[in-house]
Amino acid sequence: MSSEKFNLLSFSGKMKTLHLSWIAFFITFVVWFNAAPLLSVIADSLGLTKSQIKTLLILNVALTIPARIIIGMVTDKYGPRLTYSVLLGVCSIPCFMFAVANSFEQLALARFLIGFIGAGFVIGIRIVSEWFPAKELGTAEGIYGGWGNFGSAAAAFTLPGLAIFFGGEDGWRYAIGLTGLISLIFAFVYYFNVTDTPKGSTYFKPKKAGGLEVTSKGDFALLMFMKLPMYATLALLAWKLSPAGVSMLAEQTTQLIYAGLVLILLVDIYQTYQVNKDIFVNEVPEFERYPFKQVAVLNVLYFTTFGSELAVVSMLPLFFAETFGLGMAQAGMVASSYAFMNLMSRPGGGWLSDKFGRKNTLLILTAGLAVGYFAVGQIDGSWALPLAVVVVMACSFFVQGGEGAVFAAVPLIKRRLTGQIAGMTGAYGNVGAVFFLTVYSMVSTSVFFYVIAISAVIGFITLFFMTEPKGHMAEVNEKGEVTLISVN
Incomplete structure (x- = not known):
């Protein structure tokens, strides 16, 4: 370092x-x-x-x-x-x-x-x-x-x-x-x-390639469970491209994609088992273990934070245009205030995590996110436009601050697996975006915001299963030497 x-x-x-x-x-x-x-x-x-x-x-x-x-x-x-x-x-x-x-x-x-x-x-x-x-x-x-x-x-x-x-x-x-x-x-x-x-630092690599390592049988089951929403989302995207959606794919092609996804899921399960089969025979040494529940909680939180950001950025110009009778160019400029917050909100969430702890920061930001989206769901044409913009920007601070806080915690779980953990958590952001945009296509705008708020409440509850990173994580290099890396 x-x-x-x-x-x-x-x-x-x-x-x-x-x-x-x-x-x-x-x-x-x-x-x-x-x-x-x-x-x-x-x-x-x-x-x-x-x-x-x-x-x-x-x-x-x-x-x-x-x-x-x-x-x-x-x-x-x-x-x-x-x-x-x-x-x-x-x-x-x-x-x-x-x-x-x-x-x-x-x-x-x-x-x-x-x-x-x-x-x-x-x-x-x-x-x-x-x-x-x-x-x-x-x-x-x-x-x-x-x-x-x-x-x-x-x-x-x-x-x-x-x-x-x-x-x-x-x-x-x-x-x-x-x-x-x-x-x-x-x-x-x-x-x-x-x-x-x-210079002088060791780059720790996974012991086996082809799947995410876990360190207990229970964690293996949880990992398999957490993979399902990603495959379900890919199936949903295939449905959107089918005759029932935008008709880009023929029905037969869509069915082949579904069959392919099932096959890939089975291969993925097998490959992940191959990477982790030792845990079913031998117990992983205590100093090398990491709790996969940490990853699962961060997945759920990123589903709500980044997933809602991608979804809201897509629909916010139209929301302002329809609610306040603005032209699309004007509405686009007003809606851009949500994205502009990224420049300080995400670093702010990370900074708060460094100062006050990962779990405490996530609890506060996730609660604020839930309240923020509930407030945005109340916006209608009777509101003054400046007030609506302030409420949206305040909500976006908690959303993007939460994203920063999530990835303040991701690298502190297991150093040699940071890329894979970040990949899975990041993928859950896209899963959330597809889910929320699908909800948006089926319900009113206010209900759409309420659904995101409810997902934030669920994320808040899952946070109680998270453990604040502390002490050290252990990594073993290719020579078998153990290195302790501070996580606080």
Whole structure:
């Protein structure tokens, strides 16, 4: 661990790693959300229907859930430096594919593949945890997550202007292509300017590849249970693309996807068993154990926090437009206040965790989140617009602060598995987004906000099963030597 002072203005040592990592994350989110602010222009250019536009939006998130699990495993095995560099470079290819596409089918394939870059977030969680001590980790992870996550808002603000700047009917192509070029260039910048750990530190890798390690039979059962919502969400996305949804897939194709998901689930269960089969024969030494319930609780909390953020950002402009009679451009600017809070809310949640403890901070922020969404559900046309904006921004502080607090705790569970744990927790954020947006399509807006508030109450209850990280976690290197890493 680097012992230098925490100075955001510095660009050396651990601060250099932090800054380059949040910039990498920022770029992944710019690329991931580069089509959303340009969809109306793309639709006019290529004659897309509303159904096709909805399909592109669904495809944009479809691959991200399994991608975060896969990238978590790859990060733990090969290191974040190589993984982030390869992801940025490889994912520039579907970005270029989207920029030159001339048909809906080409757009759809490219958009589906671009969803993989949404897993980039997971990589930075591991590298930041390698460089910062526990007492600074929440703040550092919050800055990484909050400033990087702002990439989606930056794309919304800049890409329409860039498309106009490039001009003509194909201006959007150059704007999209430019984001891919930036991603490709930064892949090399990242690779040649960071290291996985500070000089002299050991990078601990999982003992076995192919699945998340757990340390007891009960934890294995809980891990299997926690996998089910992710597969259910992928099945739901397949249904949305079927004739019952937007009719992109034929009924027979949809059935094949369902059968494939069942097969993948069975293979996943078998592979996870292979990684963990020793726990059914031998007891894991006490110093090497970690409670998987910690991961399960953080999964539930991220389902509500990041899941609700993705869902609310998608519908908030329309909500303001319909509730207060605003034009879409005006409503979009007002709604952007929710995303802007990321710059300080997520680091704030991490900082509070460093100062007052992970569990206490999460309890307070989750309670505030529940109250906040209940208050937002009360907003109607009788409210003054400035008051409504203040309430929404206050709610967003608890949402994004909660995200920061979740990932202040993730790296303190088991160092060598941080990528995989972050991948699973991050995937639950996408599961939450799909769930809440599905609810939104079926109920009134106020009920939608109440459902999120109820999920926050459930998250609050699960927090009582969480144990405050303290003491040390033990890791064993390839020589069998034990290292103790402080978690407070």
